[in-house]
Amino acid sequence: MRKLICLVMVLVTALTAVVWTASAEISPLSSEVFHRASVSCSSGTATFSARVNIQCSSISVTSCTLQKFENGSWVFAATLATPESKSNTYTYFTTKDYSSSMSTGVTYRIKATFEAGGDSVTTTSKSFTY
Amino acid sequence: MCAHTPQKFQELVELQENYEKGRIDRETVSDLMEMAIDAELTKADVEIDNAWLNACIDLMAYVDHADLEQASEQHRTTWKVIRTGIRKERWRKHTRTIGRTACAVACAVLVITGVSISWRWFRPSQSTDEQVYTLTGEQIQLGADQRATAAQGDTPLECHTTSLQELCDFIGYIPPMPSWTPEGWILKEYAASSNETMQNVTMIYEKAGTSYILAYDFTQTNDVASLSTDYYQDDTGEYIQLRDDLYVYLATNMDQPCAVWSTANSISSASGPITQEELITFVLSIR
Numbered sequence: 353m354r355k356l357i358c359l360v361m362v363l364v365t366a367l368t369a370v371v372w373t374a375s376a377e378i379s380p381l382s383s384e385v386f387h388r389a390s391v392s393c394s395s396g397t398a399t400f401s402a403r404v405n406i407q408c409s410s411i412s413v414t415s416c417t418l419q420k421f422e423n424g425s426w427v428f429a430a431t432l433a434t435p436e437s438k439s440n441t442y443t444y445f446t447t448k449d450y451s452s453s454m455s456t457g458v459t460y461r462i463k464a465t466f467e468a469g470g471d472s473v474t475t476t477s478k479s480f481t482y
Numbered sequence: 483m484c485a486h487t488p489q490k491f492q493e494l495v496e497l498q499e500n501y502e503k504g505r506i507d508r509e510t511v512s513d514l515m516e517m518a519i520d521a522e523l524t525k526a527d528v529e530i531d532n533a534w535l536n537a538c539i540d541l542m543a544y545v546d547h548a549d550l551e552q553a554s555e556q557h558r559t560t561w562k563v564i565r566t567g568i569r570k571e572r573w574r575k576h577t578r579t580i581g582r583t584a585c586a587v588a589c590a591v592l593v594i595t596g597v598s599i600s601w602r603w604f605r606p607s608q609s610t611d612e613q614v615y616t617l618t619g620e621q622i623q624l625g626a627d628q629r630a631t632a633a634q635g636d637t638p639l640e641c642h643t644t645s646l647q648e649l650c651d652f653i654g655y656i657p658p659m660p661s662w663t664p665e666g667w668i669l670k671e672y673a674a675s676s677n678e679t680m681q682n683v684t685m686i687y688e689k690a691g692t693s694y695i696l697a698y699d700f701t702q703t704n705d706v707a708s709l710s711t712d713y714y715q716d717d718t719g720e721y722i723q724l725r726d727d728l729y730v731y732l733a734t735n736m737d738q739p740c741a742v743w744s745t746a747n748s749i750s751s752a753s754g755p756i757t758q759e760e761l762i763t764f765v766l767s768i769r
Contacts, residue, residue: 382613383714384736387753388699390711394679399638401675401701401711403684405738405753406693442695443684445675447638478618478710 385471391416391464393480396451398462400435402444408468411444412437418450421459421479429453429460444468454482489744490603492727494537497601501545508545514601515542517622529607602706604744606731608718615713615733615742617749619706638677649674649683657683658750660698662767664760667696679705687754694738696754698768706747713742713751724766732758741765 389402400413416432435448444466454460462477497514500506515538522535604617641652649672650656670688674681680703687696703709719733730743739761740753752765 382716382735386714387697387735387740388711388713388751390709392680392705392708392710394705394708399677399680401680401682403697403699405695405697405735407695441673442686442697443673443675443682445638445640445677445682447677473712473714475712476710478708480708 383471383473385469386466386473389464389466389473389475391462391475391477393450393460393462393477396454396482397447397449398432398435398464398477399447400444400464400466402466402468402473404442404444404468406469407440407442410437410439411441411466411468413464414467414472415465417463418453419461419463421461426461429458432462451482456482458482489729489746490534490605491537493601493603493746494541498541498544511545512542514622515539515545518601521620521622602746604706604709604749612718613715615715615719615731617709617711617713617742617744619703619709621707638675641672641674643672644669646672648672652676653681653683657700658768659685660752660764660767661769662763663687663696664756664764666690667754667756670695679703680709692755694755696756696764697752698764699751700748701750702748704747709749711749713740715740722762724762728766730765732761 385404385406385408387403387405390400392399398416402411404411413434416434418429418432419426420429421427430453432450432453433448435446438444438446450462459479459481461479463474464477465472465474497506497511501508501511518538519535519542522530522538601622603620605620607616607618608614609616639652641649643649643652646659652674653676666689667687668689670686673684673686676682680701683700685698689696701709701711713733714735715733716735716737717733719731721729722732723729728743730741732739732741734740735753738753738755739758740751741761742749742751743765744750750768752761752768754761754764756764
């Protein structure tokens with residue numbers, strides 16, 4: 353009887369672990385809040401744009417990083433100041449000049465994290481040569 | 483599922499029409515195709531759009547038809563091999579010398595004459611986890627560089643209104659907009675933003691009892707090559723042709739349907755807590 357209880361406990365534990373692992377793997381990463389997000393850069397000026405599915409008390413860019421293409425891979429170049437946040441809105445659209453962080457002839461891309469309604473998404477710009 | 487951007491193919495049709503009407507010569511079309519093929523082949527193998535390559539090669543073959551008529555049997559066979567094979571290395575070997583020389587000559591002629599031919603489209607891609615659908619602007623430019631430049635420190639202008647007149651005054655034209663919404667959905671506001679290179683117009687609809695919105699987004703840019711937009715989704719969606727001139731990418735995000743489509747210089751999308759059929763009707767009503 354004791355062996356049977358042990359066996360059942362082991363099976364339940366194992367099954368729980370399997371279910372937990374599986375659910376962790378398939379949990380949707382799609383955003384409940386964000387519909388779209390983008391960051392683009394032209395002549396050193398970045399344009400941030402996003403649209404959410406529900407009204408959010410605030411939409412903001414919480415982190416912004418400049419990466420440069422060096423020796424065949426992307427490496428950290430600089431931490432950029434984040435643009436201002438927007439309140440009580442569904443859309444976010446702003447620009448910020450980062451030309452002072454860039455050197456002529458270097459290929460860059462910008463990685464930005466948007467946050468709204470407790471959700472966050474990270475998006476990367478197309479690469480561009482300043 | 484169709485894995486290409488239909489707009490790209492529309493561009494090919496327009497290019498062919500321009501060639502047939504004598505607006506663009508054979509060499510230019512051929513060189514444009516050469517560049518498009520070259521651009522495609524610089525991608526990782528898994529990202530190469532074979533349908534797109536086939537279409538470009540077919541157009542090249544079409545404009546080269548007169549030459550091929552007089553060409554040897556071996557030359558014609560070579561074309562067949564290219565069209566059916568679509569193998570990166572094979573294509574590179576075949577075109578490297580002749581094609582690139584022709585491209586260089588064509589570019590030089592265009593630069594000297596000051597003529598500019600620009601070819602733009604949005605290339606779709608999926609993230610490896612299929613949770614993000616991205617439209618990335620691509621541009622092939624022959625001749626003078628007409629690319630827009632953003633003003634330094636450019637401050638965007640914004641407009642939030644319920645007045646269509648105010649929206650039109652702000653953006654300077656009557657935007658495409660839906661003429662139908664599902665029952666119970668009413669306009670909450672028009673939101674528009676613009677800077678030197680980009681303009682966003684969002685039409686937001688609300689319904690009593692739901693915090694989610696139904697929205698139509700329209701983004702227009704004069705710098706296609708710099709734009710890349712991520713759309714969030716539950717899984718890879720599918721392309722559906724809604725009209726002769728309208729292919730949309732349909733997916734869901736948190737089980738809510740969303741549609742994304744593009745033209746040569748704009749991206750549009752619509753989403754909301756409605757059925758897919760309602761979303762399609764909503765999209766079809768946008769004119």
